[in-house]
Amino acid sequence: MVRSMTAFARQNADTEQGRFTWEIRSVNSRYLELHFRLPDDFRDLEPFLRDTLKKRLNRGKIEVFLRFHAANAAQGLSVNAALVEALNQAADQVHAVIGPGNALDALRILEWPGVLEGAAIDTKALQASALAAFEAALSELITAREREGESLAALIQQRCEECQALSIRADSLMPEAIAAQREHLQKKLDELLENPDTERLEQEIVLLAQKADIAEETDRLRTHIDEVQAILSRDEPIGRRLDFMMQELNREANTLSSKAIRTDLTRIAVDLKVLIEQMREQVQNIE
Structure with a gap:
């Protein structure tokens, strides 16, 4: 839950x-x-x-x-008459020494500790x-x-599904992106070299393809998303686990962004980071 x-x-x-x-x-x-x-x-x-x-x-x-x-707090109050009488006698003794004009008034007497007694309370x-x-x-x-946790889980689940779809979309674009990059490099080299070394060119293209390959990142993204969805079904406090997974998702999205060789792949990486940040904000409220 x-x-x-x-x-x-x-x-x-x-x-x-x-x-x-x-x-x-x-x-x-x-x-x-x-x-x-x-x-x-x-x-x-x-x-x-x-x-x-x-x-x-x-x-x-x-x-x-x-x-x-x-x-009925007021009705439960009673005056300790014996204490009031003792206070009055004490005041008379003081007046005999210091003279009249300093008589105690009723309010000052009521403020004296123990004068007002409340009704007994069954604590x-x-x-x-x-x-x-x-x-x-x-x-x-x-x-x-x-109840609010259920709403948060639904929001996170929705964004997980959107991230999954974006990662699959990124994978589908890669063959076309690599082919376009290969063609672009071939044209550049043809312009620079009258007799290009085709074997060396092929090696460079293979290296470039390896560097631009995002399969590892998209695979890890989907694995992390599966783990987030699994965590959401656990009946235990999951906030810290989810917070860690958001960090891992963001790491893969950043790597994907750095490898993007076309604007459509860059947009996918940006969309992924936006979705992950939205999830991260929701995760901050989960126990």
């Missing part, structure tokens, strides 16, 4: 204690990079989240966001709900990566 490294997933989960919203964003990267933004109450989940992602993903820059909105149940929602978000992300 071909997977893209580019995807996005969002999952909401409502519980009695509040609402979770998970967002997972994935973009291409040479390695697996994990980044988390979690509320303070859920930071201890990070090691588990990290292990889960490492087991199910292989490459990509992954950003994980969690937002939690507590249900274990809350974290279990959060993890269940995360699993759903991760499954959605993987499905999106696979």
